[in-house]
Amino acid sequence: MTNFKLQKLTTVIKTITLANALIFSASAYAQQAERQYSVELSDPSKPMFLDVEMYMGNITIEGYEGQTVEIVAEVLNDFQPDKHKDKWQKNWKRVDTNKPMRSTEGLTPVSHTAFNLEIMESSNRVEIESEFGSKPVAIVVKVPQNASLDVNLYTGDSINISNISGNVEVESHIGNINGTLITGPIVAETHASDIVIEFNTFSDSAPSSFATHSGDIDISLLANTASTVEVQNYQGQVLSGLGTEFESVDKVNKKQRENGQKIEIGSQLQAKLNGGGQVMSINTYSGNVYLRQK
């Protein structure tokens, strides 16, 4: 057996063991509301990648100076899905059972905080998963500042990300996305929730993009940010405090037309901040767009 295969097998065993241990730990201490875990990286000298998949709850990710991944998980006993009920009902048809409750006479509710949280590490890639059926969980994850993130939340209050200089990809179906001290590039998407991002500096290594159907998009940029900001919305407003005027991009189509060309006027708004730079694309159908200068 080659060294490579041995190393791979060791990594797999390590991953399975860690996952089982954490699941066991979470179940064994189900009555405790808060859990803390520390995950060592395979190679702390290299950037890490954090992948979070959560069905219900809140996610907070903070960049810090350390070289381990510190996780705090807490069951949200007071999580009230009903406060999102309007959004649920607006966007999704729920099954109405109209089924009468059975008799509860002589019974008292049992409080339980058991939850299922899987944490896996392999080759500097840390995965945290909380699947459908688990109790709502709020997790706070501290990662090295240069970590790259891929975060998905189906429903919850919010995803909060701060002080991250790596790539950020974040999606929330129901729940706001809040980012502070973000360098980017960042790709963020919601269905009906807001996206609020405060950039520290703006990375020009790749495009950044924000998309939401009916949520608002609120972006704050430093005054010296060089970027080409492209905004497309259909029913909402665009409010800008940036020093640069937005212009409608007139597109000339030299296509199969009798007169040879066709001009589309104002299909998209564009502003070149400080002469322009890496593209920041903002797309919303009915949400408002707020652009602020820090």
Place this chain on the structure above:
Amino acid sequence: MSKESIVQLEDIIAWKVQQIQNKVNEPMPLPMQQALEVNNDWRQELSFVEHFYTSQADEQRPSAQLSTRFYQMLNSAQVVQEQRVHNTKNNAGEVRFQPGIWQAISSWFMPAPVYQFAMLAVCFGLGWYLKPIDNNTVATNHESQQISALQNEVKSLTTMVAVSMLQNPSATERLNGIAYSASLIDQEPQIQQTLLKVLATDDSTSVKLAALKSLAEIQNIAPIADALIDVLNTERNPLVQINVLQMLLLSGNEDVYLKTTNQLTNTELSTEASKILEQLSQVNQI
């Protein structure tokens, strides 16, 4: 013997010549006479010299009339000779200024030194000027082939890299891939097909919108219109549906326009997309 040695034969001859030329009127000096008396050879030699000079002086001369005719004939001969020389020069001038083609061409290669130098300078200059052009022409042909090959290689590599980026699990990388492949969207069908696949299957709305924006740069979208219309049947995001509809309806292609307006009855369209389709259809009908 001593006297003889004093008087030399050359001295006796010189004195005799002077006497004949009347430059000496005195009789021959006594020592010379004594030497002649004792030397018979000298007397013969001196007799020959005296005869030579006295016979030349006694030669008969032509008459004055004969001399006049002679000089007239000589003058006439000189005039004729001068006229021949003059005619020869004139004839030579006519040849020079009315050359035949071959002579003219030949004369280019046999010019006077000044013209030769000028011609050399011109040829040098012309060569200097034409040499790079010729080299450039040859080099350009060669280099253009190399450049073309390199361009194809770069295009292939760019396509390969772009396709690889478009298949990356990271949405950021896929967005980067779309931006990276933008310059080749109208040239590389493979990139078009990959973008259509991205549009149909990608998880990220941002990536889909970026792919649509890139596909909108294709000059003739008719070949991909059906694939775009298929997206309308599978895509659930209103933003993507709206952008697809806009792209199809504003393409300027009548067939594509008709195919798209047929989607008015498509129940898979979101309310927002149906509304946009209806509005755009009415605007275009006007």
